Amino acid sequence: MSETEIDMSRRSFFSTLLRKTADFAVRVADAQITEQEQNWIRPPFALDEAHFLSACTRCDACMQACPHGTINILSSRRGLRVAGTPVLDLLNNACHLCADWPCVAACEPGALKLPPREEEKPQPLPQLAEVRIDTQTCLPYSGPECGACASSCPVPGALIWNQCKPYIVPQLCVGCALCRETCIVEPKAVLVRSQYKMVTEKPALLEARD
């Protein structure tokens, strides 16, 4: 029997059929998850979306633990698979990057999990979202002085000022949206979207408060 020859045995047929079907199902599920996860922003230190979905027990403990009301629950309209899972409501409330991470500490099943940390080194910050400044609405870009967001950024060097205009350094910004919270322009001049968002996609949809 040469290597290219197909094994026509019944056992092989069924096992190949099963494997291919399973592979296909996993790929479809992965693609769906990848596409879906662009639509929301998970709480800090969430596992990757597939593992997160299987680990999260929809217990709401992280939402209860958040002192700033930043964590919301996805409604069943988003599909049964994700219904009841927590997301960050960064369009309305910023993540304050609490020092002791109460939401992570509250997560018993470990869907939110601090990565192993080297001794003597501070906990690295989680990457939450992609944030950028809308130069069409940000005041200093069109003339008037502002500076409302100047002292809002908790990450040194992530929000810098050049000629009275704010700039976000994408390499340093973790996407906590505190600058969006202090922004005084309506609609806000700081845009937030999922870090998994494809550039050409529709604007980010975040679960609104129910």
Added chain:
Amino acid sequence: MSFLSPMSWDWMLLPAEGMMAHPGMPAGWVEMVLAGILFMVAWAIWIPVRSDPQHNSLSLAHLPVIGHVVSKVLVVPWLLLVLRIVVAAIFLLAIYAGLFGTPLPERNLATMLTWTIWWSGLVLAIFFVGSAWCAICPWDSLATWLVRRRLWRRGSETASLNLHVPKMLRSVWPALLLFVGMSWLELGFGVTVSPYATALLALLMVVLTTVSLAVFERKAFCRYFCPVGRTIGFYSELSPVALHPIDPDICARCTTLECYHGTADVEPCPTHLVMGRIKQNTYCISCDACSRSCPQQNVAWRLRNAGEEIIQAAHPRWDEAWFILGLLALTSFHGTTMLPAWERWMSTLARSIGDSGQLLWSFSISMGISILIPVTFFALMTLLTQRTIAAKPKYRRVFSALALSTLPLAFVYHLSHNLGHLVRESPGIGQVILNPLGSNTQTVMCTQVEIRHSLSAIQQDTIFALQAGLLLLGFWMAVRILRHRITRVLPNTQAATGGHILPMLTFIMAITLYNLWLLMQPMTMRM
């Protein structure tokens, strides 16, 4: 120096019949101003620009005794409220006098108070206290009380429609338009000599303020539309006093921004400013909401170098540049219309175009020309300046930056012109206060006017000295602003040279000389 002597201009300067004219600045002072200008021109061309001007500032809250008073005054609401009530009451009385009192302008409270005391004194007040007038402005007080129905506490959110101002209106173009319109009404339509029209204009402004407050969020009228407020705003960039954080570090750490959002009791900033962060006070109306809402009581009046804001902090903007040029053109135009020759020019023009007796067309055409001449001259000089810069910055950028340097010229001419009015015309106010409606009064005779003018508190020579000093001060400030602003337009490594500043220096000199010439002329008095 025969050119400088007013005698050689006699043929066009004889006052029209029945008009009261006042002697202009004598040649001695004029020569002194000219010498000063020549000295400064030489300095500006030969001495290189120092890259970083000094910042000297002193918060009044840090002074020993005054500091305590200032901090107290800025935090308690009732003091400002009392002032607002008093000013609003006088304003309403003036409107009443205008509507129902005598039509003689020099006998009626409406015209005397509005044009002689308020409009003339306002510019002087900016020189000493910045935009403080806006804090007690009766238009805004009445509108606020009507719409928000609170004397001083924060009004309810539902009292106004709170709409955003449309994006196309978020500039000073509406204010510039209203300013040109008001100047037209003032000089062309003759509102200044009609108590009734003065009262109607005052009522119109209250209506505009009220409608704007009821429709738009915060105080859109003060920020975008008010011609007086914006004039005060730009002039106050030259004022040595402004509201400012006492300790900038406290504001730098602040994340709650009460100065912008207000508190449960105190209104949010009416003009959308974050007091803790701003460097430019143009849009601040000194309403003291920020000083009352700040939990750290960190906002107070600050003394600074006059002109520091416009040299360092101001951001040049296209619409603001046009407003400043409008101010420049209209202040000189204002002086031009008070020349005795103006009347003759108007009647000549009216005859040639067959205008009606009111001369409205002749006036409008002349006003248009008078605005166009300096603006076109400025545009040309900007073009020349742009040509001298190798890096070829955008025309609009050079235009906006250089327009800032013409602001002191408008301000000092406005000041010296108004000083004349205020000092010579105000002695009549005593009688008018005692009899606001001017009941049973006759028109003031020429001889009485002369007696009044001679009674003025300040000697004629002192006025000339002040006017000469102001013109020199304005020229000095304009040259300094010009040197620093040109350096900013140049590429980083380059320093401004005499060649760069020469075109705009010519413009500044021409305007100053014209204003000086205006001050030399006998001026027609309104009353």
